[in-house]
Amino acid sequence: MRAAPPPLAADPTPLSRYLGTALDALREGARARGGPLPAGGPEAVTRHVREALGDVLPERGTGPDEALRTLVRVLAEGAADPAHPLCAAHLHTPPLALAAAADLAASALNPSMDSWDQAPAASALEAEVTVALAAEVFPGAATPDALVTTGGTESNQLALLLARERHGQALRTVVGANAHHSFHRAAWLLGLPEPITVPTPNGTIDPAALAETLAHTHGPVLVAATAGTTDEGLIDPLPALADTCAAHGPAELHVDAAYGGPVLLSRTHRPLLDGLDRARTVTVDLHKLGWQPAAAGLLAVRDTADLAALRHTADYLNADDDTEAGLPDLLGRSLRTTRRPDVLKTAVTLRALGRTGLGALVDTCMDLAQDLADLVEKTPGLDLRARPTLTTVLFRPSGADDRAVADIRRTLLTEGRAVLGRARADGRLWLKATLLNPHTTPADLAQILTLVEGSTHR
Numbered sequence: 001m002r003a004a005p006p007p008l009a010a011d012p013t014p015l016s017r018y019l020g021t022a023l024d025a026l027r028e029g030a031r032a033r034g035g036p037l038p039a040g041g042p043e044a045v046t047r048h049v050r051e052a053l054g055d056v057l058p059e060r061g062t063g064p065d066e067a068l069r070t071l072v073r074v075l076a077e078g079a080a081d082p083a084h085p086l087c088a089a090h091l092h093t094p095p096l097a098l099a100a101a102a103d104l105a106a107s108a109l110n111p112s113m114d115s116w117d118q119a120p121a122a123s124a125l126e127a128e129v130t131v132a133l134a135a136e137v138f139p140g141a142a143t144p145d146a147l148v149t150t151g152g153t154e155s156n157q158l159a160l161l162l163a164r165e166r167h168g169q170a171l172r173t174v175v176g177a178n179a180h181h182s183f184h185r186a187a188w189l190l191g192l193p194e195p196i197t198v199p200t201p202n203g204t205i206d207p208a209a210l211a212e213t214l215a216h217t218h219g220p221v222l223v224a225a226t227a228g229t230t231d232e233g234l235i236d237p238l239p240a241l242a243d244t245c246a247a248h249g250p251a252e253l254h255v256d257a258a259y260g261g262p263v264l265l266s267r268t269h270r271p272l273l274d275g276l277d278r279a280r281t282v283t284v285d286l287h288k289l290g291w292q293p294a295a296a297g298l299l300a301v302r303d304t305a306d307l308a309a310l311r312h313t314a315d316y317l318n319a320d321d322d323t324e325a326g327l328p329d330l331l332g333r334s335l336r337t338t339r340r341p342d343v344l345k346t347a348v349t350l351r352a353l354g355r356t357g358l359g360a361l362v363d364t365c366m367d368l369a370q371d372l373a374d375l376v377e378k379t380p381g382l383d384l385r386a387r388p389t390l391t392t393v394l395f396r397p398s399g400a401d402d403r404a405v406a407d408i409r410r411t412l413l414t415e416g417r418a419v420l421g422r423a424r425a426d427g428r429l430w431l432k433a434t435l436l437n438p439h440t441t442p443a444d445l446a447q448i449l450t451l452v453e454g455s456t457h458r
Contacts, residue, residue: 025076029074029075033077049078081094087437088436091285093287094437103293107340111340113333114337114338115317122341137264137276137282137284152285155298155299158299160222161186162307165309169191170220173193173195176236179195210241214244214248223245224254228259228261229259231392231425233391235272241253260273261285262285262289264276265362266363269363281306283298289365290346291349312332317337318330361438365436366388375446375449379453382395392433396428408452409422412451433448
């Protein structure tokens with residue numbers, strides 16, 4: 001006699017019990033870790049995981065409660081916890097509890113966003129939310145739209161793909177030296193020439209240098225600017241770059257605002273993104289300054305007609321007669337086929353917090369960056385690279401060479417005491433703090449500097 005199959009996620013009773021087990025394991029793992037990441041480095045973490053995991057595929061399973069408790073606990077104990085205030089290296093945000101709960105509901109329902117009959121309500125929700133968010137990026141545009149993506153890399157690739165479909169293989173891409181690596185990878189994947197790189201000696205694209213480049217580049221061009229560079233959080237001079245593109249037609253402008261895009265929600269800091277609406281396409285990530293569980297990316301377009309190039313037909317998903325009968329065609333909304341309803345967590349967050357609530361979170365993190373910069377400037381023995389534009393602060397011990405800076409970072413990582421990033425600017429290596437946790441306190445900021453100073457004097 002066959003055993004009964006395990007319960008499905010649609011049954012709330014076992015799901016509730018499993019959720020309790022998982023939450024207990026999360027708490028136990030975090031308590032055992034005791035800091036922002038596990039101590040001991042890669043070898044210690046790998047050994048601990050292997051010991052807990054044992055036989056990856058045993059002949060007989062250990063049962064759902066033991067498996068869930070053991071592996072969630074070991075993952076939590078070995079995590080770099082973005083919710084810990086001393087975990088401040090990357091654009092790796094602590095997700096809101098509300099958004100994580102919505103993501104659980106999406107996982108339990110498991111709509112597949114590749115045909116309407118697999119995701120009736122989810123597809124309608126996505127259509128409403130993406131148009132509303134695109135309108136934030138392109139206020140006043142007649143037909144703005146946005147696609148849900150896995151993040152900036154996919155969004156930037158889509159932007160290049162759409163431009164290639166408009167202009168063909170003759171398209172050249174121009175990027176700043178500050179641009180995200182995904183543009184070079186996207187050009188390679190799409191069979192386009194290697195992007196032309198404009199130097200950014202001050203961290204941002206110089207409009208005069210861009211004009212010189214465009215004057216010597218023949219044929220169609222897509223200029224990729226950045227609103228929130230990965231290393232320093234800098235914003236290219238968008239209005240001037242838009243003017244430069246307009247003066248050197250047929251140059252089009254794309255803006256990678258994966259980091260900085262959500263600043264649009266802040267009434268205080270929104271002017272930093274003046275000129276963003278002059279782009280043809282814009283990348284935005286809400287799993288950065290939007291506090292969503294990954295993934296929550298968007299590619300916003302000024303005109304929904306630009307998305308027509310993505311149309312593709314598979315008879316079992318979007319047959320012509322179904323489309324003509326009124327069933328929405330979802331296959332042209334992504335390069336992926338099966339994809340999660342990632343829009344649900346975003347929709348819940350927008351409804352719960354509104355523009356004011358999300359803008360306040362942005363403002364808090366921007367203020368934290370200024371506070372940390374103040375502390376660095378007041379601390380003898382530490383140098384500040386520059387006042388922060390967004391939430392990224394670069395600093396280093398005075399007189400330290402690059403090797404010493406790298407050693408400080410790795411020491412803090414190996415000891416599990418703090419997670420700081422690294423960035424190269426003005427030919428030197430800097431420690432990088434990316435402040436995305438609105439619960440961080442002044443004492444936490446001071447502790448970051450205390451730990452760096454302690455590692456410096458060893």
